[in-house]
Amino acid sequence: MPGDTDTVRRRIDRARTTLTPAQMAVGLGLIAALGFTLLFVQDPLVHDGLHNIRHGAGVTCH
Amino acid sequence: MTTGYLERGALAGVVGGLAYGLFVALVANPFVAGLETFESGHGHAGEPAVSSLTTSLVSIGGGVLWGLLFGIVAFGIAYYFLEPVLPGDPVTRRLVLAGAGFLTVSGAPWLVLPPQPPGVEQSLASGARTAWYGGMMVAGAGVSVLAGVVYRRLAARRPAVRTAASLAPLCLLALPVVLTPANAVHGGVPAGLVVAFRWTVVFGQVVLWATLAGVHAWLADSTVQSAEAADFAVLND
Known part of the structure; x- marks a missing residue:
């Protein structure tokens, strides 16, 4: 198709x-x-370590 | 060529991630720690498994990876595929993608499950909340795609009409909000602080997406981009 250069x-x-x-x-x-x-x-260990970022990013946790 | 897009996305992700890690270090960590003083019965049984210093450091690292993940997925991969259909000039294209990314990852899920400070107990079970959060991410992505389709279909209309009609699908997100089961929350954090915390969280994510878009647009100004554009032009002849 002419003009359709990038799709x-x-x-x-x-x-x-x-x-x-x-x-x-x-x-x-x-x-x-x-x-x-x-x-x-x-x-x-991982869950509690990431506790603040989860709250800070507004991801539901507990 | 494809890897050039990936690299620019990852690079934008590194810069955005570092900026967001700084936000976690300077704002989110102390804010969450302060809010924890209102905690009476925390959702987790017993003491945290790691020290508060570990939580602070791991959370900063998590923040950097959070930005890197969005940089790679949204700007390294999604932007490569969607560039031909994203509207406007180069900067607008990035901002539109960043808006869609924010809506998908945070905006739409927050309509059902707004950010909560630590120590808030929610009546909805965590499995159900995870499912709703995931479902709203899909809904956010779906509405973003629908908005894009409407925009392309209305190419002949006046810009104002076209833009307004494209944003109309966002109203569809009200449907799942009405259908969500009640999620009663209670906690010791004063209501004013909850509001401040929520808007801080919103601000953090908006700044992250804006940084990703800005850095990505700036990177595209390099000569690499024009070489790639020429690459496509040759291919299409």
Whole structure:
């Protein structure tokens, strides 16, 4: 389509061709690990250590 | 090319995270510690598992990672895919994405579960609250996407009409707010301090997202960006 120079579809295709599945898996794994640690780990050491940031960031806890 | 976007997102995340870590160190830590003096029966059984110094330091580190996470996910990944459909000039595009990020991560969930100071007991079980929080994150993301779709559909309309219509989907968030089960709260913190704490939390997150957007826009002014733009232009010929 003329004028349609850059689309979301094109970006997705571009990511598919430039990134290997292993790179994507590592990236998503790191993000999941980071999010999980900050939000869901209930181990007392981690949970209590992050107590202030959870309140400070307005994340519901107890 | 793709990794260039990732790097800029991560770099914005590092700067935003450091700024937010500073906010935690200077504002959130002492504020939370002060509010804990009002605590009578804390939700956790017994004493905390770690010292207050450890909590302060780990929370600062957590704040830095909090910013890094949003930098990577929102500006490293989401911005790469959404850049072609985000509206306005380069700075506006970042601010729109930051607004959507704030709405998704904090704004929408807070409509149901506003930030609470320590020591406040809530009647809704923590499992149910986590589910509502997660559900409202999905709702916030959904409303953001819907706003974007409406904006693109109304390309022929006057800018004011277009903007107002695009913001209309935000009203949909009132629906889950009405449907939430009652969550009675009680605690020893005076009401005025609860309000001050809530707005401090809101301010902290807004500043974090604004920092991410600002740093990301500033990074994009580098020559790397124009080389990449040329890259896409060549590809599309």
